[in-house]
Amino acid sequence: MSKAGNTLASADPPPPTARLTGRRGVELALIVLAVLLSVYGYCAVGLARNGTVPPGAAGYGAGLGVLALVAHLAVRWRAPGSDPVLLPIGVLLNGLGLVLIYRLDLETPGDPAAPTQLIWSTLGVALFIGVVLVLRDHRVLQRYTYVSVTVALVLLTVPILFPAVNGARIWIRVAGFSIQPGEFAKVLLAVFFAAYLAANRSALTYAGRRVWKLQLPTGRVLGPIVAVWLVSVVVLVLERDLGTSLLFFGLFVVMLYVATGRTGWIAVGLLLASLGAVAVGRLEPHVHHRIETWLHPFASIEAGEGPNQIAQSLFAFAEGGTLGTGLGLGHSVLIGFAVKSDFILATAGEELGLAGLSAIILLYGLLVERGYRAGLALRDPFGRLLAVGLASLVALQVFVIAGGVTGLIPLTGMAMPFLAQGGSSVVTNWAIVALLVRLSDSARQQDAGGSRPVPRDARESDGGALR
Amino acid sequence: MTRHIRHAAVFCALLLVALLVNAARVQVLHADAYDSNPANRRDTIARYQQPRGDILVDGRPVTGSRDTGEHLRYERTYPLGPLYAPVTGFASQEYGTTQLEHTEDRLLSGVAPVLAPLPLWNEFTRSRNAGGDVVTTIDPAAQRAAYEGLRSRKGAVAAVEPSTGRILALVSVPSYDPALLSGNGATARDAWARLNADPDRPMLNRAVQRTYPPGSTFKVVTAAAALDAGVVKNLDERTDSPDPYTLPGTRTRLVNGAKGCADATVREAFVLSCNTVFAKLGVATGVDRMRETAESFGFNDGDVRIPFRVAGSTFDTSVDRAQLALSSIGQYNTRATPLQMAMVAAAVAGGGQVREPYLVERTTRAGGGTVSTAGSRPVRRAMFPATAIRMRELMRGVVEDGTGKKAAIPGAVVGGKTGTAQHGLGNSGTPYAWFISWAQGGEDMEAKVAVAVVVEDAANRRTISGGGTAAPIARAVMEAVLKP
Numbered sequence: 001m002s003k004a005g006n007t008l009a010s011a012d013p014p015p016p017t018a019r020l021t022g023r024r025g026v027e028l029a030l031i032v033l034a035v036l037l038s039v040y041g042y043c044a045v046g047l048a049r050n051g052t053v054p055p056g057a058a059g060y061g062a063g064l065g066v067l068a069l070v071a072h073l074a075v076r077w078r079a080p081g082s083d084p085v086l087l088p089i090g091v092l093l094n095g096l097g098l099v100l101i102y103r104l105d106l107e108t109p110g111d112p113a114a115p116t117q118l119i120w121s122t123l124g125v126a127l128f129i130g131v132v133l134v135l136r137d138h139r140v141l142q143r144y145t146y147v148s149v150t151v152a153l154v155l156l157t158v159p160i161l162f163p164a165v166n167g168a169r170i171w172i173r174v175a176g177f178s179i180q181p182g183e184f185a186k187v188l189l190a191v192f193f194a195a196y197l198a199a200n201r202s203a204l205t206y207a208g209r210r211v212w213k214l215q216l217p218t219g220r221v222l223g224p225i226v227a228v229w230l231v232s233v234v235v236l237v238l239e240r241d242l243g244t245s246l247l248f249f250g251l252f253v254v255m256l257y258v259a260t261g262r263t264g265w266i267a268v269g270l271l272l273a274s275l276g277a278v279a280v281g282r283l284e285p286h287v288h289h290r291i292e293t294w295l296h297p298f299a300s301i302e303a304g305e306g307p308n309q310i311a312q313s314l315f316a317f318a319e320g321g322t323l324g325t326g327l328g329l330g331h332s333v334l335i336g337f338a339v340k341s342d343f344i345l346a347t348a349g350e351e352l353g354l355a356g357l358s359a360i361i362l363l364y365g366l367l368v369e370r371g372y373r374a375g376l377a378l379r380d381p382f383g384r385l386l387a388v389g390l391a392s393l394v395a396l397q398v399f400v401i402a403g404g405v406t407g408l409i410p411l412t413g414m415a416m417p418f419l420a421q422g423g424s425s426v427v428t429n430w431a432i433v434a435l436l437v438r439l440s441d442s443a444r445q446q447d448a449g450g451s452r453p454v455p456r457d458a459r460e461s462d463g464g465a466l467r
Numbered sequence: 468m469t470r471h472i473r474h475a476a477v478f479c480a481l482l483l484v485a486l487l488v489n490a491a492r493v494q495v496l497h498a499d500a501y502d503s504n505p506a507n508r509r510d511t512i513a514r515y516q517q518p519r520g521d522i523l524v525d526g527r528p529v530t531g532s533r534d535t536g537e538h539l540r541y542e543r544t545y546p547l548g549p550l551y552a553p554v555t556g557f558a559s560q561e562y563g564t565t566q567l568e569h570t571e572d573r574l575l576s577g578v579a580p581v582l583a584p585l586p587l588w589n590e591f592t593r594s595r596n597a598g599g600d601v602v603t604t605i606d607p608a609a610q611r612a613a614y615e616g617l618r619s620r621k622g623a624v625a626a627v628e629p630s631t632g633r634i635l636a637l638v639s640v641p642s643y644d645p646a647l648l649s650g651n652g653a654t655a656r657d658a659w660a661r662l663n664a665d666p667d668r669p670m671l672n673r674a675v676q677r678t679y680p681p682g683s684t685f686k687v688v689t690a691a692a693a694l695d696a697g698v699v700k701n702l703d704e705r706t707d708s709p710d711p712y713t714l715p716g717t718r719t720r721l722v723n724g725a726k727g728c729a730d731a732t733v734r735e736a737f738v739l740s741c742n743t744v745f746a747k748l749g750v751a752t753g754v755d756r757m758r759e760t761a762e763s764f765g766f767n768d769g770d771v772r773i774p775f776r777v778a779g780s781t782f783d784t785s786v787d788r789a790q791l792a793l794s795s796i797g798q799y800n801t802r803a804t805p806l807q808m809a810m811v812a813a814a815v816a817g818g819g820q821v822r823e824p825y826l827v828e829r830t831t832r833a834g835g836g837t838v839s840t841a842g843s844r845p846v847r848r849a850m851f852p853a854t855a856i857r858m859r860e861l862m863r864g865v866v867e868d869g870t871g872k873k874a875a876i877p878g879a880v881v882g883g884k885t886g887t888a889q890h891g892l893g894n895s896g897t898p899y900a901w902f903i904s905w906a907q908g909g910e911d912m913e914a915k916v917a918v919a920v921v922v923e924d925a926a927n928r929r930t931i932s933g934g935g936t937a938a939p940i941a942r943a944v945m946e947a948v949l950k951p
Contacts, residue, residue, distance in 0.1 A: 254478070258471045298504070307506040317493045318501030319509050325593055331509050354494040358487055365483045372476040376469060388472055395479035399486060408489040 023084045024076050030088035031072055035065045038095025045103045048328035064095050067125045074129040081444030082437040089367045090433040093418035094121050100347050101421050104340050107333035113340050113421045120423030124430030131434035138438050142382050145195035152188035155181035160238050182244045183424035187431050194385035197259035204260045240286050243412030247396050254392045294410035309335055313405045317349040324353025340421040342413050345405050368395045371436050377443035387439045390432050515539040520575040520598030522555050522567055524605045548644035550614050553637045553672040557645030561655050570774040574599040574830050581838055597833035604633035604828045608947035613638040616940030622922040623673035625806040626944050629813035629914045632822030632844050636944055643669040675777040678802035679921055682888030683740045684901045685797030687811050692760035693752045694854040702734040712743035714789035721746055737861040738869035742796045749795020750788050758784045763849040765810050773826045780807035808903045808919035816905035816914030819855035821847040873938040879949055880907040899923055902937030906945035916948040
């Protein structure tokens with residue numbers, strides 16, 4: 001923590017060639033492991049339910065294996081120095097998600113979701129490969145700062161024109177597919193925030209008045225944060241999507257803090273967030289109900305109306321105990337609506353137990369940690385902020401939805417990255433992993449004295465300056 | 468910036484750690500509370516995921532399980548539903564369980580820890596054992612004879628084996644088909660509503676859950692108490708009994724249905740069923756001795772289980788002499804279940820000893836291995852053996868040349884006692900016809916069966932008499948048991 005970029009450079013000296021191929025070997029081994037684990041899960045479901053290996057097991061394994069292998073080859077070709085853990089985590093989580101959805105499909109014979117999810121996963125991996133192949137240098141994205149934010153805002157607002165589904169206006173329906181544009185908007189916003197903050201860092205660090213221990217920002221730069229806050233509140237009110245709004249705002253506060261180092265931003269952020277939360281909690285019955293359910297998950301049982309979704313979710317987690325019931329042997333389908341999407345983690349909790357759930361959360365933790373590691377290793381502020389932003393996005397999303405279904409925080413509808421049913425989410429998450437792969441490769445390239453010149457401003461070490 | 472990236476990283480790590488801690492809270496710390504929440508359907512689903520163990524009569528199951536393929540998979544079936552309903556009860560997905568289905572539920576549903584191959588095995592493997600079977604003491608021929616005999620009437624039959632206490636028949640009519648309640652759909656709900664609204668209360672197990680005034684059949688208890696107490700020394704000595712008998716301390720005059728009761732001997736009075744003689748005899752014996760004998764027969768014990776609970780039969784002990792007189796002829800607050808009265812007959816037949824009645828011979832695993840057996844039961848002495856011998860004489864007299872001739876079985880020794888019990892406000896209700904008896908085959912060393920029959924309804928008083936209506940049913944049951 002004490003020494004910044006310079007030290008990192010000296011810690012990872014060239015020659016890189018041998019190390020780089022070694023990294024890819026590790027990646028390949030981990031991918032094989034991830035595919036085998038997923039196929040094992042798929043077989044376990046079939047064995048538990050019918051006593052036979054499901055007929056599609058070989059096809060499922062081959063499909064997942066081929067997808068992972070092509071992605072691996074793309075990484076090997078265009079990002080040879082990238083972090084070898086990122087892609088296998090994506091493969092494993094996506095494979096596990098497919099297993100869980102397939103498993104739940106057995107309970108809802110009329111409404112299969114796994115085939116569609118497989119198509120979306122394929123699209124996601126294709127996007128991953130596309131990003132890795134096309135985006136040779138992440139700094140190119142800086143050029144599209146304002147394109148990103150415009151597209152993001154359009155994506156966020158488009159669903160308002162479509163009818164509400166289950167109380168939230170976050171879907172659009174095109175050619176039979178439901179798309180959640182807000183998912184794509186998150187990545188674009190992360191790109192925009194990173195670019196905007198990297199460009200305006202110095203201006204934003206100007207201190208305003210000091211109140212007690214907090215250094216308040218000046219009024220001139222307060223504008224952007226207020227604007228973002230307003231947009232998120234608008235999203236919340238118009239689309240009734242508490243989750244996206246929360247995620248969006250949380251991401252901005254984290255990135256702002258990292259960019260400026262001002263605790264004042266956090267204070268302002270938290271103040272605005274709580275103001276917004278209280279106001280919305282009071283005014284929006286939809287949100288108010290969610291909070292009530294969180295505080296009293298069993299109120300509906302006591303009222304004789306039977307268990308609500310949160311109660312059913314808690315029952316599912318509790319049934320899992322330490323080791324779980326085993327894949328295919330739980331009854332998480334009692335949760336009913338959204339069991340394959342928002343509540344997918346309950347199935348994992350029930351059938352894989354605390355052990356399996358911890359493993360899944362640690363996988364996310366590892367993904368986030370690898371993102372942060374790339375951010376620390378990079379030297380250009382845009383890259384650093386983008387890596388931190390994307391990693392935080394994953395962490396925040398996992399926290400919001402996993403915390404929601406386990407009763408830690410009020411439930412807000414959101415997809416568990418990679419696991420949950422939902423095409424937009426899977427595609428977006430593959431894009432995030434692709435960007436992290438690109439960023440980690442860039443970090444390695446710059447340290448290896450790579451062919452591409454590193455801009456002057458990116459090489460400065462801010463660690464010492466702030467100390 | 469590096470420092471702040473690390474701060475942000477710590478923040479993200481904290482979020483994930485919070486998730487892990489909370490997951491441990493839900494999945495380990497609070498797991499038991501959530502698992503046992505009544506709204507959590509998992510236990511119910513697991514319960515019906517496998518066929519339930521069966522209840523066996525004479526080696527054959529009288530229950531079954533049907534795979535519905537629904538969410539709650541197996542439903543109970545009862546091939547001979549109404550016949551065995553007082554024994555099995557029902558096992559409903561909606562309305563719980565009753566009778567043997569209730570008391571033996573843990574064994575039948577496979578959760579009884581005793582079924583596990585190793586201690587804590589099921590907790591570890593999360594498996595459930597196949598349901599065990601319950602083997603009953605019921606004699607199918609006796610059960611069917613009792614059911615056929617009562618078919619068009621309303622009443623109950625209980626039969627026990629005097630030497631062991633095994634319950635041979637337990638019938639309650641009108642009965643119901645427990646299979647109607649097995650499921651969880653509209654059929655079950657309709658049946659439930661209909662059965663509960665039925666004024667005849669078909670789900671009431673009259674043989675053990677309902678008490679009736681025992682009427683004259685209680686004179687067996689009074690006679691035994693008087694003989695034990697030495698109030699009567701010679702059965703053939705004339706008693707000083709007026710007819711009608713004015714209840715002590717009142718002006719109420721007790722009369723008899725039969726003629727020839729004035730100063731009758733105890734033997735005559737028993738055969739003729741003289742109220743006056745036995746009311747006076749009860750008063751002469753005194754409330755303490757009466758209570759002692761009644762309680763040794765099983766009265767005033769509210770906690771008899773066979774293994775389901777039997778309603779307590781009562782003999783009121785805080786009575787004045789007039790009330791004692793009425794209590795001694797099975798009126799006032801004296802009430803008994805048919806099973807209790809079968810035990811009274813069994814005690815006479817069994818040399819004065821009362822054995823606790825039981826319905827479950829043994830329980831087995833699905834594979835047939837024995838889990839538990841009835842074992843030996845505690846024995847109580849209700850009267851001296853010498854008294855029992857004299858009581859057998861009195862009861863034989865009733866069948867041979869008294870009110871119970873219709874219970875006679877050629878080639879067998881049969882003893883009995885009739886009863887007609889008044890009830891209702893001012894005795895306005897249709898009287899209950901009683902018959903209690905025991906039978907010993909010509910070649911048997913001991914009595915094989917003791918029966919109590921109660922018939923609730925009859926069009927007129929002549930047909931409702933214990934000897935006319937109830938005795939033939941008792942005979943049919945006894946014949947069914949004696950038949951090799």
